[in-house]
Amino acid sequence: MAQFQSLPGFREFYPDAFARRNHVFRLWRQTAHTFGFQEYDAPVLEPLDLYKAKSGDEIETQLFSFTDKGGREVALRPEMTPTVCRLVGAKANALKRPIKWFSIAEFYRYERAQKGRERAFFQYNCDIFGEPGPEAEIELIALLVQSIRGFGLGAQDFYVRLSDRNLWFYYLEALGFNEAQTRGILGAIDKYEKMGDDAFKAYDEAHGALDSGKKDKVIAFLKVKSLAALEETLAAFPGDKITARLADWRKLLGGLGAMGLAEFIEVDFGVVRGLAYYTGFVFEAFDRKGELRAIAGGGRYDDLVQKLGGPALPAVGFAIGDVTMGLLLEQRGLMPAFTSTTDVYAVIGGEAERAAAFADIHSLRADGFRVEYPIKDTAFGKQFKAAADAGAKLALIYGGDELAKGVVKVRDLGARTEMEVPRDQVSSVVRDFFSGGAE
RNA sequence: GCGGCCUUAGCUCAGUUGGUUAGAGCACUAGAUUGUGAUUCUAGGGGUCGCGGGUUCGAAUCCCGUAGGCCGCCCCA
Structure with missing residues (x-):
């Protein structure tokens, strides 16, 4: 058996798998x-401190990190956000606003692999920098929806759960929680859906048992699933901050509604996202059946560029992972089968006919056609089978009889018809077939 | 890092109470078929039975360890 195996959680892309990956990347890039987003890329290996600065020291256990030969502490990138913040921050004053950037890149996390989670995976990251208002969220969430919908998935297949850490902060502040308690409560909210009441255990241990009246109010807010419910719940807590924030909500939902995306969006205050650096709207995309891990996650992080050494620059972004996205597409039968895209197959009689065929083969390839031929002498029957297997539309037949007459037989493999063409016209006949033809 | 289940050909699997040289289907290659794609038939290549150790006259089969896979927990940027 194979003496060497790939490392756990690292994937190998055989041609059929690579074709599926390309299909996904192509749609994302095109969308x-x-x-109007521009593509960028950046180093795979970064200073370890870049991630510690953002997420704290404990992050190191989740990283592929090591000391390089120059004594530098480094890590394979586990995400794009710190990197893109550095890139944008370094040239912030020279970039036209709003800055709309995306990338498709591979990331590495030292975690136990599970369904939908590998140690090496790709993410499609989209971010908007320089726009503090909900207009940026409208643009970004519209892109998120279209980047999933474009595969043929509809509102019956996936949806985006939309929440807001600002309103959570305002609400918890109004209930009298201090900053540390608020962090504890947000942690409990994040786990509540999975664990139910046990989610508050960690809070109770850290801050003392939660007053049952306050707990009911927290749970009531967590269950807010619509703008109307949100307005109703917050009516008891009047104030300028909350009034202004509700106006942002109406603008955001109004904008997404005007784009025709209302059916993809669900208000859901059960979402807060674990990361401390999110500062406003947060959202996650899920499959409707709830069978898979999150397809995408994102939110606003207005302080991060500055925290990482750049100027104060508001930002909002999301990432879609390729693993869950691929699982969902395969579940719904939306991952296209791997098909070869050969245009022309040259059927060659034998060694004597090879030279004539090679001249046309190379000329057609130089013109951009995808041309295949048998690499060594093969029976005619096999060659036609190979042509069909390769998905070729046309076969050019270089047999002894044809070349003696100065012609090449051109066979339309779909229509199963053929005609003889003088050799010097082969190129133009092929060109006509593909330009005037079906596709 | 913790727990459950699993591992025989490229893939899906069979393999009797432990008994000769480990099988099938699919896939691949070739032939039937030096001039036309299907079907069919025939043949072939491909295995240190995940790896290491133990029990035994004898291990794919029983025992121990270990690696890998799947699933769950922790975590999830």
């Missing part, structure tokens, strides 16, 4: 471009 981002239609929204």
